[in-house]
Amino acid sequence: MSGRSQQVALAEGLARQGHIQPAVEACYQALRIDDADPLIHCLLAHLMLEGDFYDEAIEAATRAIEIDPDCSPAYLALGLAYDRRGGMWDQSILVWHELAEVVPDLVTAHVQLGEAFSAAAFDEEAIDAWRKALELDPHEARAMYNLAIAALRKEGVATALPGFRKAGELDPSQDDFFFSLAGICDDGTPAPDPDDVAEDRESRLEAAGALAFEEDFFSAVEVIRWIFDEDHDDADALALSAYLYIKQEAINEAMACSLRALSINKRTRTAIYCLGVTFSKRPGLNEHAARVFGALAKSSPDEPIPHVLHAEALLGLQKFSLAEKAYQTAVRLDPTCVRARFGLAAVFFTKGRHAEAMWEIRRAAYHDTRRQGLFWDLYDSYTEGSS
Amino acid sequence: MPTRDKDARERRDAARAARAAKAKPAPKKKKAAEPPQPPERPVTRVAEPPGKRTASARNPLFPIGVNYYPLQAETQSWDDWYDRVMESDFAAMAESRMSFVRIFISWKLFEPQVGQYSEDAEARLGQIMDAARENKLQLIVTFFADDRLAELLEVPWGKKRDAHTDPYLLQRETSLIQRIVNRYRSDPVIFAWDLGNEAFLSGFETKLQLEAWVDAMREAVREVDPDRPILFSVDPETMFRHTGVDPRNAIDKGEIAVSHATAAYRAYASEGPITSGPSTYLDGFLLHSAARDLPVIMDDIGMLSLDHSVAEESAHVRTVLYTGLMNRASGVLMRRYRDLDTERREPYFRDPFEVLVGLIDIDGEDKPVMSEVEKFARVAAWVDFKEYTLVPERTAVLIPGERYEPLPNLAGLYDPRACLEAYMFAKEAQLPVSVAREEDEFGAFSVLVVPSAFNLTDETWERLASFVQSGGSLIYSYGGGEAHPAVRELFGVEFLGDGGAVESLTCRVAQQDVLGSLEPFDSTLTLPHFALLGHGGGTVVATDSKGNPMLVANQHGQGRAVFISMPVERALAQGDPWAAPTEVKAMMRTVYGAVASAAGCGAQIECDVAEVEIALYNGESDDIVLLLNHSPVAVTANLVFDRAVATISDVRGGAPSQIGAVGLGVALEPNGAASLRVVYA
The missing domain is CATH 3.40.50.880 (Class I glutamine amidotransferase (GATase) domain)
Structure with missing residues (x-):
């Protein structure tokens, strides 16, 4: 294949900027010049997918694959279009199989394959696909959520709950929430070297938070220790310690630090969060977790994560209607929250509302795959390979 | 021939026939199904209780029907076209207060050789007519349909010519239509002639081709039968979406229009759970969109896939049926009478045929959806369109x-x-x-x-x-x-x-x-x-x-x-x-x-729950209020009328409840409906 034509480049540029209408027009212009260019059909498929026009996306992606059976971005667009449209699971299974062969390390292909298998009632095959995805990427949260849902459908909430929690831990949004409570955000500045940190409490706390944010837990602990040397009753530092203990799976220590922090200042929201997390990790303490996360949700009503955490605790208590309410709040606050979507699906399954449950899972996949932006990765690899 | 255990099937059919026969010493059954006595109206201070109101078993102005497909199992062959005992099915339909049935002509079977018509096919059609007549059902006869299974259109002598445009085939189509119409033109068992179903009509590539075909076929019917309504089972919006061909002019040439939310259109316009949100309003939207100064029948009501629980199936069907009654449909047609018995082809056994989900299962047992249809039919029978008129949409x-x-x-x-x-x-x-x-x-x-x-x-x-x-x-x-x-x-x-x-x-x-x-x-x-x-x-x-x-x-x-x-x-x-x-x-x-x-065309009745749709039928001395909950959770709809309500009762009868206020609360189940007769103070 020769280099990309000017028309394709124009369409591509517009598509990358998200200008759907002009990009579609550019694609049609490019097709008038050469309607056998898989790239244009592939771009068109992606654009139609962006507009949620699935039949059009399927048509364009199919055409791209007809022209070039190795066009991996077209497979992705086709598979996603089948899945998002629904009701075309057999075709979807074939496409994801194909893509998994063309790009073997594409984790999403396995996750999607599992979801298509599951929707087509091939539960064992679905589980195998998700396990394969986790082998490729142990941090693939959606595969874990799906396995938890599969466990729920087979064996009930009690078996599924640890899976949900584990998936939640893989989901970075919970950590992000802790850091937002702690007032730490990613501003692009790297965390300081512990030796360079100024000797005042504020600087040390900020540095410890930044180090924890960058997952340099040992350095963070070192800085916190200096704070405790000055004042061992620093509630914020205790809460940060609790968080660090949680990350090290030292739940008892984390609980102790959280309780100590709250005994010093009961309004320390980071400590409330850590206490809730420690309760939720201990079997039998769901009721406590529900109370703590309920309080946290009240204190941060516009954040989806505390509502999700609250809902998960309620799910553990089998208070499904209350859990549904909390999940709904989270979804309303952030429709792209995959964790809340899966939680809601779990609640719906327990209530026999299968169609809604399946919809929530599909919606989670929708938002997750949109967020990943895989199309452009595959597109770039494909164009590089072609040239 | 079917590969399923035929004995078992025959036993089932016999049992059903026996059941129907037992029910039929009809006067008794009919009596049972006869109009329940009008509810005793309470003597209110102002409003006189309506006197002579009764409901017939079926509402002639709001017929309920079902598609009756030629084959029941995927393993059957095209020449098994309606080769079964139909009396029991038709009796069961009548028992459920259905009024009409749509059947599909097999051109392949009727005209095995050019110009030679099969007597066997005609005899089978005659049996269908007899069975319908016997059960006081009417038929919509669809001439050119594609059900993707019975090879209805695949005439062996057609030599792969296009049945939509080829002049010779058009001539043969005309002859087939005239032969059948001529035979039954004065038979009251015919409700309407349906020229083609959506799957066939979607084969036209241009608007002009479609209109030319419709003109020719319509003319063929009218030459023989000047009176019976003609329709084309195609929804103008969904067909345009799927084919790019605008069928509105063609539809205008018929006497009845059709609305149909196809699976693909649902996925396009309102993908998502079928029991909440836009999806529950789609059928009403398409119904209004299809209404082009013609009565509209809501076609193909039923499940699109097997992904749903029975409760969800029932909720969906209930929602669509009530949507029809509340939005001026002239009748409703259910998707399929009996589930298609599909051949399992592991691992990818799901295919388009399997989505043909019916009212009864492959063993002939009623599914919960069937009872929804029955319940709905009872309500619809009580809404007398001569006495009550729906508030106009302004x-x-x-x-x-x-x-x-x-x-x-x-x-x-x-x-x-x-x-x-x-x-x-x-x-x-x-x-x-x-x-x-x-x-x-x-x-x-x-x-x-x-x-x-x-x-x-x-x-x-x-x-x-x-x-x-x-x-x-x-x-x-x-x-x-x-x-x-x-x-x-x-x-x-x-x-x-x-x-x-x-x-x-x-x-x-x-x-x-x-x-x-x-x-x-x-x-x-x-x-x-x-x-x-x-x-x-x-x-x-x-x-x-x-x-x-x-x-x-x-x-x-x-x-x-x-x-x-x-x-x-x-x-x-x-x-x-x-x-x-x-x-x-x-x-x-x-x-x-x-x-x-x-602008003077606001809500007739105020309601505090947005998801509850309200339709008000105005009558002389009382009104009928239909409520439909579009959400999957139970709600209590607090209604406020513009004047004091003396009593309310279920439209089907029962003791009226005294209200004596402008406001009242009505509890609605998830995706539930209520039909109230309201007498004002």
């Missing part, structure tokens, strides 16, 4: 003409979704609402809603201006790009340009009560456009956080025009309609409701 959602423009114009893809969203807002404001198209006459309406249109023609703008000038109300939401010059005068705004996409929406109310009780809010909603407006004489009712006008109302002539400065309907439809910000939806409902109320 609000309409306008589908822009750009919807019919092909790609690369994306308006054709965005507009139907935005229009469905607007239709839903209007329904949630409890407005009687219909659907109109840009080229339609606006005179029948008092309020027009133009949701998120990119472009309207100059002529339409002129017509809209004169509509408002002469007292109409217009709600227009900006769709992006340059605004038409007419906007300035009509809405009293100075268009300063498109402010581009915004990620959040803030509403600050500047003038309370001009457009209802608006609440200020801050919300997260991605809007693709936001019109920047300057003051041009209109009243700024609400602004965004920077003070840009967001809602502007303007008195123009005798009417009122409201400008919404962003494509809210499109944004919500393109986003996640099931997780749409409640405050934004509430704003839209409030605006729609307030404009309609001011």
Whole structure:
């Protein structure tokens, strides 16, 4: 294949900027010049997918694959279009199989394959696909959520709950929430070297938070220790310690630090969060977790994560209607929250509302795959390979 | 031949026949099914109890029917066309208060060789007619249908010529039609002649081809039978979406129109759970959209896939059936009588045939959906359309003409979704609402809603201006790009340009009560456009956080025009309609409701639950109120009438409850419906 034509480049540029209408027009212009260019059909498929026009996306992606059976971005667009449209699971299974062969390390292909298998009632095959995805990427949260849902459908909430929690831990949004409570955000500045940190409490706390944010837990602990040397009753530092203990799976220590922090200042929201997390990790303490996360949700009503955490605790208590309410709040606050979507699906399954449950899972996949932006990765690899 | 255990099947058929026969010493059964005694009306202070009201077993003005397919199992062959005992099925249909059945002619079986018609096929058709006659059912006979299984159209001598356009085949089609119509032209068992089903009609590549075919076939029927209604089982909106062929002119040549939410259209317009949100309003939207001065039958009501629980199946069917009754359908036709017994082909055994889910299972046992149909039929039988009339829809959602423009114009893809969203807002404001198209006459309406249109023609703008000038109300939401010059005068705004996409929406109310009780809010909603407006004489009712006008109302002539400065309907439809910000939806409902109320066509009955749809049938001495819960959770709808209600009772009878107030609460199950007879004080 020769280099990309000017028309394709124009369409591509517009598509990358998200200008759907002009990009579609550019694609049609490019097709008038050469309607056998898989790239244009592939771009068109992606654009139609962006507009949620699935039949059009399927048509364009199919055409791209007809022209070039190795066009991996077209497979992705086709598979996603089948899945998002629904009701075309057999075709979807074939496409994801194909893509998994063309790009073997594409984790999403396995996750999607599992979801298509599951929707087509091939539960064992679905589980195998998700396990394969986790082998490729142990941090693939959606595969874990799906396995938890599969466990729920087979064996009930009690078996599924640890899976949900584990998936939640893989989901970075919970950590992000802790850091937002702690007032730490990613501003692009790297965390300081512990030796360079100024000797005042504020600087040390900020540095410890930044180090924890960058997952340099040992350095963070070192800085916190200096704070405790000055004042061992620093509630914020205790809460940060609790968080660090949680990350090290030292739940008892984390609980102790959280309780100590709250005994010093009961309004320390980071400590409330850590206490809730420690309760939720201990079997039998769901009721406590529900109370703590309920309080946290009240204190941060516009954040989806505390509502999700609250809902998960309620799910553990089998208070499904209350859990549904909390999940709904989270979804309303952030429709792209995959964790809340899966939680809601779990609640719906327990209530026999299968169609809604399946919809929530599909919606989670929708938002997750949109967020990943895989199309452009595959597109770039494909164009590089072609040239 | 079927591979299933035939003995078992015969036993089942025999059992059903016996059951039907037992039920039939009919006078008894018919007596049982005879109209229940009219409810004893309480003697109220003012209203006289209606006297002679009774319900017949079926409502002749709202027939309920079902598609009766030629084959019951995927393993059957094309020549097994209706080769079974049908009496028991038809008896069961009659028992469920169905009025008509659609059957499908097999051209392949009827005309095995050119010009030679099969006596066996004709005898089988005769048996169907007899069975229907015996059970007081009527038939819709579909001549050219593709059910993807029985090879109905695959005449072996056709030599792969196109049955849609080939002149020789058209001639043979005409002969087939005339032969069958001629035989049954005076037989009352025929309800209507159906020229073709959607699967066949979607094979036309151009509008002209379709119209030419319809002309020829219609002429063929009319030469022999000048009276019986003719229809084409095709929904104008869904067919255009799937094929790009606009069938509206062809449909106008018939006497009955059809609305049909296909699986593909549902996936396009309202993907998502079938028991909540836009999906539950889609059938009503298509029903209004299909109504072109013709009675409309809602076709193919039933499940599209096996993904749903039985409760969800029932909820969906209930919702669609009531939607039909509440939105002027002239009848309803269920998707399929019996589940198709599919051949399992592991591992990919799911295929398009399997989605043909029926009212009874492959063993002939009734499914819960069947009881929904029966229950609904009982309610429908009590609504006497001669005595009660539905409140007219004087609000309409306008589908822009750009919807019919092909790609690369994306308006054709965005507009139907935005229009469905607007239709839903209007329904949630409890407005009687219909659907109109840009080229339609606006005179029948008092309020027009133009949701998120990119472009309207100059002529339409002129017509809209004169509509408002002469007292109409217009709600227009900006769709992006340059605004038409007419906007300035009509809405009293100075268009300063498109402010581009915004990620959040803030509403600050500047003038309370001009457009209802608006609440200020801050919300997260991605809007693709936001019109920047300057003051041009209109009243700024609400602004965004920077003070840009967001809602502007303007008195123009005798009417009122409201400008919404962003494509809210499109944004919500393109986003996640099931997780749409409640405050934004509430704003839209409030605006729609307030404009309609001011125009004198607001909600007839106020209700505090937006998801509850209300239809009011006005009668002489009492009214019938139908309520439908569009949400999957139980609710209590608190209704406020414009005058005091003396009593309410179930429309099917039962003791009236004394009310003596303007307000009352009605508990509705998830996706539940209620039908109330209301007597006023």
